[in-house]
Amino acid sequence: MQELSQSPTEPAFVQNPYPFYDRARAAGPLFRWSEYDMACATSHAAVSAILRDRRMGREVPLERAPEIPQHLAAFYACEAHSMLELEPPAHTRLRGLVLRAFTSRRVNALAPEIEALCHRLIDGFPQGPFDLLDAYARQVPVIVIARLMGLPESRADDLLAWSNAMVGMYQAKRTRSMEDAAEMATQAFCDFLAVYIAEKRRNPADDLISELIAAEQEGEKLSTEELVSTCILLLNAGHEATVHSLGNAVRTLLMHDHREIDGPCVEELVRLDPPLHMFTRWVYEDLEIFGHRFSRGDRIACLLGAANRDPEVYPDPHRFDPTRRGPAHLGFGAGIHFCVGAPLARLEMQCALSLLMRQCPDLALAKEPRYSDLYHFHGLERLMVRAF
Ligand code: HEM
Numbered sequence: 001m002q003e004l005s006q007s008p009t010e011p012a013f014v015q016n017p018y019p020f021y022d023r024a025r026a027a028g029p030l031f032r033w034s035e036y037d038m039a040c041a042t043s044h045a046a047v048s049a050i051l052r053d054r055r056m057g058r059e060v061p062l063e064r065a066p067e068i069p070q071h072l073a074a075f076y077a078c079e080a081h082s083m084l085e086l087e088p089p090a091h092t093r094l095r096g097l098v099l100r101a102f103t104s105r106r107v108n109a110l111a112p113e114i115e116a117l118c119h120r121l122i123d124g125f126p127q128g129p130f131d132l133l134d135a136y137a138r139q140v141p142v143i144v145i146a147r148l149m150g151l152p153e154s155r156a157d158d159l160l161a162w163s164n165a166m167v168g169m170y171q172a173k174r175t176r177s178m179e180d181a182a183e184m185a186t187q188a189f190c191d192f193l194a195v196y197i198a199e200k201r202r203n204p205a206d207d208l209i210s211e212l213i214a215a216e217q218e219g220e221k222l223s224t225e226e227l228v229s230t231c232i233l234l235l236n237a238g239h240e241a242t243v244h245s246l247g248n249a250v251r252t253l254l255m256h257d258h259r260e261i262d263g264p265c266v267e268e269l270v271r272l273d274p275p276l277h278m279f280t281r282w283v284y285e286d287l288e289i290f291g292h293r294f295s296r297g298d299r300i301a302c303l304l305g306a307a308n309r310d311p312e313v314y315p316d317p318h319r320f321d322p323t324r325r326g327p328a329h330l331g332f333g334a335g336i337h338f339c340v341g342a343p344l345a346r347l348e349m350q351c352a353l354s355l356l357m358r359q360c361p362d363l364a365l366a367k368e369p370r371y372s373d374l375y376h377f378h379g380l381e382r383l384m385v386r387a388f
Helices: 011-015 018-026 044-052 070-079 090-101 104-108 111-123 132-137 139-149 153-170 176-202 208-220 224-255 263-272 342-359
Strands: 030-033 038-041 278-283 287-289 292-294 299-303 384-386
Touching: 038 044, 044 278, 044 287, 044 299, 070 176, 070 224, 090 208, 090 224, 104 342, 111 132, 111 139, 111 342, 132 139, 132 224, 132 342, 139 153, 139 208, 139 224, 139 342, 153 176, 153 224, 176 208, 176 224, 208 224, 224 263, 224 342, 263 342
Parallel strands: 038 299
Antiparallel strands: 030 038, 278 299, 287 292
16 A cells, blocks of 8 residues: 655645645555555545445444543543444444434424524624624524524524534644543533433423433433433534535635535535545454455544545546536445434535525625634635625
């Protein structure tokens, strides 16, 4: 397997990782990324196959499980019940319960509320240049997920702060103070949710948390810890990725002066510039894949941003083509961990982008946008625009 070196923190790479992906893909479907000391899959076929291969998964093999430091006890206790970090049978049970509550009826019923929210935010846009991420993209997902779950919109700022602190744990370089912040946020988040869960047990309403509790009462044994972890996962996973999908999408649309948003256009926007680029899998048994041998305990990274620009699958892959048809992109993953929130994320993007373009026909970039210095979350640090 060819070995390639690329610092994941080099500014030119973070701003535009796609030329490196092209170079890596030319080396074969898998290459060894020196800085991560890990095999990485780059072609659409390889990423898709690995994400679907049940001989690999997200759950850490027992013998590789790290010792949990006392100062991160709450954070890891929460992760231990997160479906994203589990494999069958625990994953199947948790995911089944969430899917039963997260119905397309419940998601689609949110459309009028999302539109009303977007109108309200657009009405508040100032005259001069402003950051569209702060004023719009960061607001929509957290408020929508809070409403879906039946949590008060007035606590959106707290949810954002807790979510940001917890997501800090996934950064390549994390410090002790980031760990302490994540632990404190987890504790505060759990305490906050415990109050609402207790309230919804007494007075169920038409929301996702009540529905998850009901599923528990039907003998499905969803413990309070699992309930809290699931709510936190939905809030965290549902927020950051959608914020950056919206930001990256507005950047692409404005750079191409494209203002018509339909379903295929939303898919093309996520294909071209997805917010999450790297997901890893643990190997559970000795195996051979694409001509390379792996042993139990190895890790393989799937580079979603590279797979989405594979020229074997997408002709002229770096071009934004809102009429593009073809195989599904991998921006929402594939296999048993395929994004649970994809229907909601698609609806939010469709509503938020089309309303923005319709209500602000003169929307224009006020400054060349830059991506933030984080490889794992490929999103803009600011999106300065003029709306009027
Ligand atoms: C999983 C992307 C929005 C909830 C995933 C995965 C990806 C992804 C790539 C798979 C991870 C893996 O295979 O290791 C995205 C993108 C989004 C988005 C690009 C926005 C455009 C959302 C929303 C929610 C959500 C809005 C919830 C409200 C989840 C959950 C999982 C997941 C719960 C774990 C599923 C499992 O482990 O079975 N997402 N996501 N996501 N996503 Fe999303």
